[in-house]
Amino acid sequence: RWQKKIFSGIQPTGSMHLGNYLGAVRKWTELQNKRENITISIVDMHSITMPHNPPALRENIFLMAATLLACGIDPSHTTLFVQSSVLEHSELNWILNSLTTMPRLAQLPQFKEKSRTVRDVPLGLFVYPVLQAADIMLYKATHVPVGADQVQHIQLAQHLARGFNTRYGDMFPICNPLIEENEGSRILSLREPSKKMSKSDLSPKGTINLNDSPDQITEKIKKAVTDFTSDISYNPNARPGVSNLVNIHALVTGQSIESVVEEAKQLDTAQYKERVSEAVIEHLRPIRELINKHLSNRNELIYILEMGSEKARKVAQATMTEVKQRLGL
Ligand code: ADP
Ligand code: NA
Numbered sequence: 001r002w003q004k005k006i007f008s009g010i011q012p013t014g015s016m017h018l019g020n021y022l023g024a025v026r027k028w029t030e031l032q033n034k035r036e037n038i039t040i041s042i043v044d045m046h047s048i049t050m051p052h053n054p055p056a057l058r059e060n061i062f063l064m065a066a067t068l069l070a071c072g073i074d075p076s077h078t079t080l081f082v083q084s085s086v087l088e089h090s091e092l093n094w095i096l097n098s099l100t101t102m103p104r105l106a107q108l109p110q111f112k113e114k115s116r117t118v119r120d121v122p123l124g125l126f127v128y129p130v131l132q133a134a135d136i137m138l139y140k141a142t143h144v145p146v147g148a149d150q151v152q153h154i155q156l157a158q159h160l161a162r163g164f165n166t167r168y169g170d171m172f173p174i175c176n177p178l179i180e181e182n183e184g185s186r187i188l189s190l191r192e193p194s195k196k197m198s199k200s201d202l203s204p205k206g207t208i209n210l211n212d213s214p215d216q217i218t219e220k221i222k223k224a225v226t227d228f229t230s231d232i233s234y235n236p237n238a239r240p241g242v243s244n245l246v247n248i249h250a251l252v253t254g255q256s257i258e259s260v261v262e263e264a265k266q267l268d269t270a271q272y273k274e275r276v277s278e279a280v281i282e283h284l285r286p287i288r289e290l291i292n293k294h295l296s297n298r299n300e301l302i303y304i305l306e307m308g309s310e311k312a313r314k315v316a317q318a319t320m321t322e323v324k325q326r327l328g329l
Contacts, residue, residue, distance in 0.1 A: 007141035015209035019187035019197035023147030070290035081308035133157035
């Protein structure tokens with residue numbers, strides 16, 4: 001009964017990193033190129049849930065837009081916009097707040113992880129998964145391509161859509177997560193391979209950004225935490241650090257895990273790290289060049305984002321008109 005619509009978002013908290021790219025953004029461009037109806041939001045309202053620096057956030061919004069374009073997002077097919085320019089996101093968030101409970105939100109693993117790093121937990125950090133559900137529901141998205149770290153948040157969005165439909169009458173599809181089955185959906189921090197690679201990682205040396213220079217990439221991979229075994233094998237539980245490198249290597253070269261491990265048979269960890277660096281640098285070179293090209297044309301970026309906002313706003317406003325009618329607002 002629902003038309004297939006895809007929605008996903010990315011925070012402009014910092015540069016796009018390999019985890020975002022291999023776990024999500026690559027998938028978005030594939031879907032776009034299959035001519036799916038897809039909307040991508042740079043979710044800046046999510047980036048203010050933790051302490052942030054305003055001028056840096058402004059720059060990171062443009063950097064994220066330039067990076068998405070460099071990765072192949074084509075604004076003539078995909079609706080690409082900045083979340084805060086479509087006011088309806090906050091409006092629907094407020095309405096959804098009454099459809100869930102504090103204990104339900106307190107269980108979410110991302111909240112548990114992030115709230116450990118701050119003494120007084122901001123309310124925004126607590127409710128941001130509800131804003132995420134609003135992001136999805138405003139566009140009546142049926143499919144949400146995300147990394148494995150987002151499973152619980154998608155479940156919350158499903159729960160909220162069901163809750164709304166039950167209370168106020170069927171209006172929202174129950175969205176399906178599109179998550180890669182393989183290990184690729186979860187890229188780990190190079191420094192702390194027990195945690196996912198993240199923009200909000202407190203040790204930024206564990207994160208490879210798409211706009212890192214070749215030297216920075218080499219340096220970060222060289223210092224990646226591995227273990228005391230010097231040969232290369234793939235065993236994510238017993239050897240998370242080395243396995244993460246193997247995984248990244250396989251994903252950027254398009255090889256299978258087995259063939260990557262087979263080719264690395266003669267190498268020790270230090271030699272293997274050089275091989276991985278070369279592969280990552282090679283893969284990211286054209287993307288980095290395009291990022292710089294797009295960044296140097298600020299007016300065009302502004303124009304692209306404004307066009308995207310206009311398209312998104314039309315859909316979001318239609319949804320909110322319907323929502324308000326249902327609620328008696
Ligand atoms: P971050 O945690 O780095 O701020 P975002 O919240 O902006 O990332 O997430 C953007 C997309 O990237 C989401 O679909 C998320 O699931 C995916 N993603 C984030 N980190 C990783 C990772 N380490 N591995 C795989 N996918 C990831
Ligand atoms: Na995140």
